[in-house]
Amino acid sequence: MSNNPAATARVRAPRWVRVRFPRGAMFGEPGNRAKQRAVLRDTLAALAAIAEPGGSVDLPYRWEAPPVQWRGRPLREGSYS
Amino acid sequence: MIPRSDPGWIAPFRARYDVWWAAARPLVAAHDYAAAFKTYPWPAFDTAPWTPVAMPVAAARLAVVTTGGLYRPGVDRPFDAEAPEGDATWRAIPGDTPLGSLAIAHAHFAHEVAAADMNTIFPLERLEELRRAGALGALAPTHYSTMGYAPNAADVAERTGPAIAARMRDEGVDAALVVPV
Numbered sequence: 001m002s003n004n005p006a007a008t009a010r011v012r013a014p015r016w017v018r019v020r021f022p023r024g025a026m027f028g029e030p031g032n033r034a035k036q037r038a039v040l041r042d043t044l045a046a047l048a049a050i051a052e053p054g055g056s057v058d059l060p061y062r063w064e065a066p067p068v069q070w071r072g073r074p075l076r077e078g079s080y081s
Numbered sequence: 082m083i084p085r086s087d088p089g090w091i092a093p094f095r096a097r098y099d100v101w102w103a104a105a106r107p108l109v110a111a112h113d114y115a116a117a118f119k120t121y122p123w124p125a126f127d128t129a130p131w132t133p134v135a136m137p138v139a140a141a142r143l144a145v146v147t148t149g150g151l152y153r154p155g156v157d158r159p160f161d162a163e164a165p166e167g168d169a170t171w172r173a174i175p176g177d178t179p180l181g182s183l184a185i186a187h188a189h190f191a192h193e194v195a196a197a198d199m200n201t202i203f204p205l206e207r208l209e210e211l212r213r214a215g216a217l218g219a220l221a222p223t224h225y226s227t228m229g230y231a232p233n234a235a236d237v238a239e240r241t242g243p244a245i246a247a248r249m250r251d252e253g254v255d256a257a258l259v260v261p262v
Contacts, residue, residue, distance in 0.1 A: 001258070001259065001260055001261065010123060011123075011124075011126065012126040012128065012129035013129065014130050014131050014132070015129075015131075022194075023190050023191075024149075024191050024192070024195055024201070024202060025194040025195075025202070026201065026202060026260050026261070026262070027200060027201050027202075027207065028201070029194075029201075030195075030197035030198030030200075031197065033210075036200055036201070036204060036207045037207050037211060040204060040207055040208060040211055041211065041216060043258065044138045044211070044216060044217060045138070047134060047138055048137070048138050053128060053129035053130070054129035068191050069191060070191040
């Protein structure tokens with residue numbers, strides 16, 4: 001999994017899914033079981049579907065809670081640090 | 082030919098890493114990670130390693146690797162969160178470990194989400210639900226945590242990764258879900 005496509009592509013992960021969640025919350029909001037399961041189902045589907053080394057699938061889910069705060073600043077979509 | 086991981090990058094990376102670390106260490110000591118990692122000697126890979134999926138996912142045995150620095154207090158030695166050069170060790174976490182009993186040693190991310198729900202970085206409960214629903218064959222008896230801050234990629238490649246992979250092979254793991262934190 002990755003929320004940092006540039007770094008993941010650089011290290012040539014065998015196969016990966018891109019999520020648009022903040023760092024430390026790769027499966028969505030805490031307690032949102034349905035979304036977490038959806039992310040995992042799609043990830044498992046990608047395991048079967050990706051047919052080429054380095055292939056990836058972009059998952060459509062978005063963070064739907066107040067931004068996670070890190071060192072006094074909100075982490076926005078695509079924040080991985 | 083199926084691309085396999087090629088260790089040829091390791092020796093030149095170690096040489097560049099040593100030079101980088103000599104300059105980066107005082108910046109890391111000052112917690113100026115942005116400056117320190119501006120010149121990080123990223124290894125360059127020509128290909129992605131690849132193993133075809135040999136079975137339907139609904140029949141596969143899955144293990145999870147999180148880099149969240151998780152450990153079992155009183156059972157596992159905590160990761161060294163203070164080490165300037167990070168910690169490339171790993172912990173084996175039995176699959177029946179209550180998620181609420183796990184502690185987080187990784188100090189470089191906001192813990193609030195994982196503290197509220199560990200499935201957000203180590204989704205064992207959600208995966209068990211999917212297994213019961215038939216989406217997955219089995220969960221491995223053992224899952225793994227490493228530390229998100231472990232900048233010596235050569236140590237991770239030569240020690241951490243192979244040790245975890247050997248354990249996974251012993252447990253008949255078909256696929257690993259790697260969750261970066």
